[in-house]
Amino acid sequence: MATQTAPTSAPPFGTVAAPTMVVADVADGRYDDLRVVPTRELTLHPFAHVLHYGSACFEGLKAHRGTDGVVRLFRHDRHVARMQRTAELLLLPVPPATLLTEAIERVVAENLDVIPAPPGALYVRPMLFGTEPNIGAAAAPSREAQLVVVASPVGDYFAGGGRALSLLLETVLPRTTPQFGEAKAGANYVMALGVTHRAKAEHAVDQVLFAPGGLVQETGAANFLLLDDDRVVTPALDSSFLHGVTRDAVLTLARDLGYRVEERDVPVEELLAWDGEAALAGTAAVLAAVGSLVHGDGRTTFGDGEVGPNTTRLRDALVAVQRGEAPDAHGWLAPVG
Ligand SMILES: Cc1ncc(COP(=O)(O)O)c(C=O)c1O
Incomplete structure (x- = not known):
């Protein structure tokens, strides 16, 4: 390098x-x-x-x-x-x-x-x-x-920038061991690598959404959210997945904008029936739209399969704070230099 x-x-x-x-x-x-x-x-x-x-x-x-x-x-x-x-x-x-x-x-x-x-x-x-x-x-x-x-x-973490991502749903294997999910340890990433690599090769998806036992956790490098015009729904924090800083920021901004935020179990049945948008939150991913989900029975599309308006609204709100274009109401920024 x-x-x-x-x-x-x-x-x-x-x-x-x-x-x-x-x-x-x-x-x-x-x-x-x-x-x-x-x-x-x-x-x-x-x-x-x-x-x-x-x-x-x-x-x-x-x-x-x-x-x-x-x-x-x-x-x-x-x-x-x-x-x-x-x-x-x-x-x-x-x-x-x-x-x-x-x-x-x-x-x-x-x-x-x-x-x-x-x-x-x-x-x-x-x-x-x-x-x-x-x-x-x-x-x-x-x-x-x-x-x-x-x-x-x-620049952009996901090649293709603003396009909506596709995920493979994994309902058996966990991303890592439950007690280590909240650790940002290299071992967690290498444990998820085989599953993710196979998913990319066999299904041409961008990432794997881990939902062992039928409950949504996260992907290999970002937290997962469901959105519609009124709500943002995401798994409640536990030791099985990484407690994302972006997740917390997006939920805070969502509350500021009047969304109802639900941090709770997200069963796979609800995910597959969701009539709205889905997105990934992470430092690298920022807030990236998820357009479709490949699973055992086929493929589920979120919204029209493109980047939806609520994802765009929340992403813009986050990016505006990060770039100093919107007030830093929560004290998240520290100038350097
Ligand atoms: C497994 C995993 N989950 C979630 C996240 C999101 O965390 P953060 O928003 O703090 O970057 C990351 C890192 O980006 C991650 O590697």
Whole structure:
């Protein structure tokens, strides 16, 4: 992957490294000072805990360049808290909130020059992994670790931008184990990879919607919502899926706009009978319309199969806040630089 300067058109999501990253080493659970260094290869001992026992987690958040030119991080406090929670679940040394916050703000400040204009953004990817060199430590936490915060100038996550997505409904297999759903750990993604890869190859869909036991959870990289002119319906938070920051923002804006928000079980029968729109919410996906769902009995279309008006309305409301075009009524933005 090559480092490059400010792109003129949006590159594929996640393929371009911003020039500068921030690193902190952790020994005996204690975090060293942050180091700001060029984005480059990492050095790992081949016995490193992460390479054998999967002690790795990450976060994903964005800094947006507003239409006024100001760069603002979106809800980074929430991403810091979620990474602390994930680290706790993986028994990795939990990064102090102040240090992780500073690392995120530093990486944005150092890479201001490569942040594309809207709809592009700087995607910030903090990572934490166990580095203790001990291949006998399968049942022991890694006391050594490294925190690395990289960044990437990005455009659209789903190739095709504004088109409605198609999903395959999976009603047997879970995305990951129930107690780890709320962790943003690499292991969760690799567990879902086979199912998602097969779905793409065999059904030409964009993603898999996991609904083990007949109750909707989420897709492999975003939360799922049903919408109509009055309501937004989405699964209530539990430990089986990731507690998306975008999900929370969309639900908050939906309430502000007068929608009734229902956080509850969403049975597959209701999903297949839904007379309205469906969408995916996530930092990368923003709010992406779902046009159709492939399932055992065939294909269900949401609305007219295109991007619906309620999805557009909520997406526009979210993007307007992120770009500094609408008032930041909930204190979600932090200017950088
Ligand atoms: C599995 C999964 N669910 C949901 C989300 C959405 O979370 P957020 O809105 O915090 O990005 C993500 C990340 O984007 C994810 O990877």
